[in-house]
Amino acid sequence: MKPTLAVFKFASCDGCQLSILDAEDQLVPIAGAIDIVEFKEATTHSEPPPYTVGLVEGSVTTPHDALRIREIRDQCKILVTIGACATSGGIQALRNAADVEEFAAQVYPNPEYLDVLATSTPISDHVKVDYALYGCPVSIDQMVDLVTALLTGRRPNIPDYSVCIECKRRGSTCVLVTPGIPCLGPVTRAGCGAICPAFGRGCYGCFGPCSGPNVEGLATAWEAAGVTRSDLSEALRAFTVGAPEFAEAARAL
Amino acid sequence: MPSESRRIGVEYISRVEGEGSLRVAVRDGRVEECEFGIFEPPRFFEAFMRGRRFTEAPDITARICGICPVAYQMSSVQAMESACGVTIDPAIDELRTLLYCGEWIESHVLHMYLLHAPDFLGYESGIALAADHPAEVGRGLRLKQTGNALVSALGGREIHPVSMRVGGFHRVPTRKEIEPLIPRLEQAREDAMATVDWVATLPMPEADRDDEYVALAADDHYAIHHGRIRSTRGMDIAVEEWNDYFVEEHVPRSTSLHSHIRDRGLYQVGPLARFNLSEELLRPVALEAAHRVGLRAPITNPFRSIVVRAVETLHAVDLALDILDRYQRPARPYVAVPPVAGTGHGASEAPRGLLYHRYEIDGDGRIIAAQIVPPTAQNQGSIEADLLHLVERNLDKDDAHLQHLLEQSIRNYDPCISCSVHFLRLEVDRG
Numbered sequence: 001m002k003p004t005l006a007v008f009k010f011a012s013c014d015g016c017q018l019s020i021l022d023a024e025d026q027l028v029p030i031a032g033a034i035d036i037v038e039f040k041e042a043t044t045h046s047e048p049p050p051y052t053v054g055l056v057e058g059s060v061t062t063p064h065d066a067l068r069i070r071e072i073r074d075q076c077k078i079l080v081t082i083g084a085c086a087t088s089g090g091i092q093a094l095r096n097a098a099d100v101e102e103f104a105a106q107v108y109p110n111p112e113y114l115d116v117l118a119t120s121t122p123i124s125d126h127v128k129v130d131y132a133l134y135g136c137p138v139s140i141d142q143m144v145d146l147v148t149a150l151l152t153g154r155r156p157n158i159p160d161y162s163v164c165i166e167c168k169r170r171g172s173t174c175v176l177v178t179p180g181i182p183c184l185g186p187v188t189r190a191g192c193g194a195i196c197p198a199f200g201r202g203c204y205g206c207f208g209p210c211s212g213p214n215v216e217g218l219a220t221a222w223e224a225a226g227v228t229r230s231d232l233s234e235a236l237r238a239f240t241v242g243a244p245e246f247a248e249a250a251r252a253l
Numbered sequence: 254m255p256s257e258s259r260r261i262g263v264e265y266i267s268r269v270e271g272e273g274s275l276r277v278a279v280r281d282g283r284v285e286e287c288e289f290g291i292f293e294p295p296r297f298f299e300a301f302m303r304g305r306r307f308t309e310a311p312d313i314t315a316r317i318c319g320i321c322p323v324a325y326q327m328s329s330v331q332a333m334e335s336a337c338g339v340t341i342d343p344a345i346d347e348l349r350t351l352l353y354c355g356e357w358i359e360s361h362v363l364h365m366y367l368l369h370a371p372d373f374l375g376y377e378s379g380i381a382l383a384a385d386h387p388a389e390v391g392r393g394l395r396l397k398q399t400g401n402a403l404v405s406a407l408g409g410r411e412i413h414p415v416s417m418r419v420g421g422f423h424r425v426p427t428r429k430e431i432e433p434l435i436p437r438l439e440q441a442r443e444d445a446m447a448t449v450d451w452v453a454t455l456p457m458p459e460a461d462r463d464d465e466y467v468a469l470a471a472d473d474h475y476a477i478h479h480g481r482i483r484s485t486r487g488m489d490i491a492v493e494e495w496n497d498y499f500v501e502e503h504v505p506r507s508t509s510l511h512s513h514i515r516d517r518g519l520y521q522v523g524p525l526a527r528f529n530l531s532e533e534l535l536r537p538v539a540l541e542a543a544h545r546v547g548l549r550a551p552i553t554n555p556f557r558s559i560v561v562r563a564v565e566t567l568h569a570v571d572l573a574l575d576i577l578d579r580y581q582r583p584a585r586p587y588v589a590v591p592p593v594a595g596t597g598h599g600a601s602e603a604p605r606g607l608l609y610h611r612y613e614i615d616g617d618g619r620i621i622a623a624q625i626v627p628p629t630a631q632n633q634g635s636i637e638a639d640l641l642h643l644v645e646r647n648l649d650k651d652d653a654h655l656q657h658l659l660e661q662s663i664r665n666y667d668p669c670i671s672c673s674v675h676f677l678r679l680e681v682d683r684g
Contacts, residue, residue, distance in 0.1 A: 011294045014271060014669075015319020015412045021367065022401060022411060024394055036380070042367065043378030044267040044660075061294045091316050092296035103300035109502075116294060137319060137412040195409035199416050200586075201423040204312060206413075238309075239316070 003052035003151065006038035008072055010058025010065050011092055011120060015137040016083035017041045017057050023140045030144070033151050049075030053150055059085040059092060059120045059242075066117065066126060073127035078150060081123045082143070084136035088208050089242030091136075093120040096242065122242060131156055136206035136239045139191045159190045160211035163203050167194035175202055180225035184235060187213035187249075208240035215249035229253045261656050266663060268368040268378070273668065275659055277644055287641045289633060289663060299623040307333050307592055307618045308419050314610070314625065315413050320363070320669055323356040323404065324603030325625075326417040327478050328610040333419045335493075336597025336614055339590045344583035345421040347576055352407045352417070353477050353601070354573040358400030358441070359411065360604035361562040361569075364667045365452060366393030369559050372661040373455035389451055392444050396566070399434075399441040403573060406431050421587025428580055438574045445567035446542055452563045453546035458658060461553045462642045464519065464635055466526035469602050475527070475534040475568060478601035484520065485529050485551065492600040495609050501630070512631040521635035522606030522628050523666060524561040525552050536575075539568035555639055555665040562604075562667075592618030603628050605667045629668045636666055 007017060021042060037047035054076030060066050073079055081087050089096070095103055100118045104111035123129055131150075133142050142158060149156040159165075163185035167174070175181040175197045183202030185194065189210040196203045215236070219229050233253035236246040263275040272293045278286035298317055305313065310329040315322035327349060334341060366389070367379030376382040383390035401411040406426060408414020416422045467488065471480035482498075483489050490498055501512050514520050528535075528543075532550040535543065543549070543564045552561060594616040600609045606628030613621040639662050647655055 009272065011296055013316050013319040013322075015316075015322070018319050018363075018412055021363065025398070040265055040267045040272075042268065043380065044371075045377045045381070046267075061296070065294065090296075091313060092298075092301070094301040095297055098301065100297075103297040104295070106300040106303075107295065107297055114295060120296075136316065137410075192410070196415050196423075199409055199424040201415065201418075238313075 002033065002035045004035050004037045004047070005053045005055070005147070006049075006051040006076065007036070007041070007055045008038075008057070009040065010056065010069070010086065010123070011061040012058030012083065012085045012090065014041060014057070016086075019137050019140050019143055020055070023144055026140070026144045030147055030151065034147070051076045053078045053080065053147070056081050056086050056123050057083055059089045059122060060117070060126055061092065061120045062116050064115070069123060069126050078130045079123075079127065080131045080133065080146065081129050082133045083138045084134065084206060084208060084240050085120075086123045087132045087134050087243075088240040089120040089122050091239050091241070093242035094237065095120055097237075120242065131158070133158065134189050134207045135191050139193070142191055161190055162186055162210040162213075163188045163190050163192070163194050163197075163207070166190045166192070167197050170194050170198060172197045175200065176221060176225060182222050182225060182227045182231065182235065184218075186218050186221070187215055204238060205236065205246070206239040208243040209245035213245050213249070215245075215253070219253060259652065261652055261659065263656060263660060266660055268371070268664060271669060273663070275640070275656075275663065277640070277655075277659065279644065279648065282648060284641060284644050287637060287644055289636045289640060291633075299625055302620050302623040305620050307336070307612065307614045307620055310610075310612065310620065310623075311417050311419065312413075312415075317625070317627070318669055319412050320360055321356060321603045321605070321608075322413050323353055323408075323417070324601055324608050325610075326414075327353060327601045328599040328608045329612075330417060330419050330599070331478065331601065332597040332599030332610045332612050333614070334590060334597070335599065336595045336612060337590050337593045339420065339588060341421050341588055342583060342585065344581075345425070345587065348407065348422065348425060348583065349417070350477060351573055351576045352404060352414070354569040354576075355400050355403030355407065357477075357569040357604050358566055358573075359397055359404060360400075360667075361566045362393055362397040362400060362448075364604075365448065365559055365562050365566075366390055366397070369661075369664050369667070370452065370455065372657070372664060373559070392447060396441050396444040396448065399437045399570075402437060403434060406434055418587055420590040421585075423586065425583050425586045427582050431577060431580065435574065435577055438570055438577065441570045442538070442567065442574065445563065445570045446538075449542045449546055449560070449563040449567055452559045453548075455559065457554065457556050458643075458661075459554070459646075460556055460639065460643060460662065462555075462639060463553050464521050464638070465514065465517070466529045466551075467514075467520045467522050467631075468526040468530050468607055469600055470527075470530045471534070473534070475531045475536070476602060482600065482607070483530055484514075485526075488514070492598045492609070495598060495600070495611065495626075499609075499626070501626070511634040512626065513634070519634040519638060520631070521666075522631050524558050524565055525555065526606065527565070527602060528552060528561045535564065536568045536571040538571050539564050542567055555662065558665050558667075592616060603669075605629065605669055606632060627669070629666070632666045632668065636663055636668065639665070
């Protein structure tokens with residue numbers, strides 16, 4: 001029997017699921033080796049569990065979703081989180097440092113109808129996660145590599161070094177050194193292909209922290225470029241604010 | 254006489270972006286309940302944007318929707334530029350139009366071929382459709398990849414592109430960098446033309462229902478990100494007047510927020526609205542294709558939105574080619590935008606309809622208040638009105654057929670529920 005793939009959505013923008021649809025030409029050769037049996041955004045077709053691989057997009061923000069992710073974990077042999085929401089809570093985790101009731105009252109005329117948690121949390125806060133793909137959105141190449149790796153039984157190739165490595169490889173001029181633009185590349189995980197510096201702007205950290213991020217060192221470099229420590233703290237509190245390395249560094253700065 | 258009671262419930266509607274449900278109850282031939290529910294969890298963008306820098310708005314609001322991030326970036330940068338009283342360079346504005354064309358192509362083609370066409374032909378997905386119609390779906394994928402390539406070339410990646418900024422772009426491409434897109438778009442023009450002819454052959458259910466159609470409209474072009482807000486019933490207002498005319502409120506039969514025109518009622522946004530207001534301003538090749546397949550304003554059958562999407566795809570491809578043909582790298586990628594305390598408004602035509610943004614910022618460029626009105630929130634009332642209309646006229650159909658028709662009807666609007674910054678979880682108390 002062919003292995004089966006299921007895709008699930010939690011609080012998110014749908015962009016990472018869309019990456020799966022965008023990878024169609026690269027996924028077609030793989031599609032013969034795996035059956036997509038659950039993918040609400042793409043198909044009405046639906047098969048009951050168990051599933052070989054479950055891809056989970058989005059963060060946990062409601063009591064119902066906190067229960068649902070436990071059920072999904074039980075249904076999937078291998079559980080993979082895809083994207084910044086699933087791996088760190090997403091930008092909606094900015095609520096975690098605020099008063100969610102005040103937030104709700106700000107946006108909705110009848111906040112009492114809402115049934116939401118005070119926090120937006122990554123999937124790994126709730127269940128065991130086997131592999132994680134980072135990014136807002138995830139990289140299509142990494143997605144294809146991951147599915148291929150799982151099918152062939154090898155480890156997926158998910159880099160944990162910084163964006164700087166990709167930036168050098170691409171041959172871009174360092175925006176932090178030359179024009180002195182604040183850039184989070186030195187503390188951010190590679191995977192995007194270092195596109196922001198290639199477009200003449202600083203990395204804004206959407207892939208989350210790299211392995212062992214030296215935020216203190218970066219603060220010194222930013223200060224040399226005329227940017228304050230509190231600016232850096234604010235920059236870390238964005239697309240991957242829920243990643244512990246960034247959250248703690250942002251508090252310490 | 255025994256009472257006959259029927260219930261149709263779909264807990265999780267497939268092939269839409271986000272989480273929605275459908276509930277219909279019929280008793281003795283009378284429709285008692287007809288609801289398109291939203292259970293997408295709220296993410297509170299408007300709340301957490303307060304205190305952020307005004308320059309962050311395009312990157313943050315892009316994350317409301319992975320399908321139409323350019324629409325969010327465009328409405329937000331235009332709102333910030335209007336708040337600060339800055340006019341951007343015309344060449345840069347045209348490059349923004351080009352980027353937006355890429356998003357229209359990507360999003361429309363995804364919806365037509367992978368999400369909506371399967372309904373008309375009785376397939377459960379685009380993948381299943383491809384097994385029997387490989388040439389058509391192959392053409393769709395090629396067309397979509399050209400849209401993706403256009404957004405990537407200008408924005409670095411197809412989802413959440415990184416190039417747009419308040420004042421212009423972070424970087425603008427050289428002519429040499431984007432020239433390779435020209436032959437691809439020429440192929441895309443052929444593919445888009447073939448798409449119009451193909452979707453026009455799809456069997457169309459009868460569902461004409463007159464509505465007030467609202468879109469951005471201009472006098473001299475088919476509006477995407479400039480113009481006034483006009484309707485088919487005579488509304489003609491500046492974007493800044495939004496809150497004087499539109500309200501979001503609760504209606505008794507639902508706990509979701511619905512948009513209304515003040516003292517007037519329901520309206521809809523999207524391809525039908527754009528076409529009904531600006532048909533004659535389509536690029537000639539697109540107008541000719543529309544007329545060839547018998548498409549003429551006013552279109553009041555929402556199922557025909559798939560044909561309008563095909564015509565708009567052809568329009569976007571042709572417009573993109575025109576901009577690319579004339580493209581010379583602009584002298585500067587952006588103009589400086591010093592923050593000015595005040596209020597700014599931005600509106601643009603996301604693939605699925607009008608998207609309005611309003612921000613108040615302070616003199617340091619910090620956001621004080623944000624208001625975002627996405628297209629699907631505006632269409633929710635019309636989606637339900639269509640459902641009611643269809644149920645009443647198709648009571649003779651069995652549940653499976655009726656359910657299929659109703660789901661297809663929801664997909665007419667290409668609802669992007671993830672854009673649901675204004676939606677509530679549906680918890681109806683019927684006690």
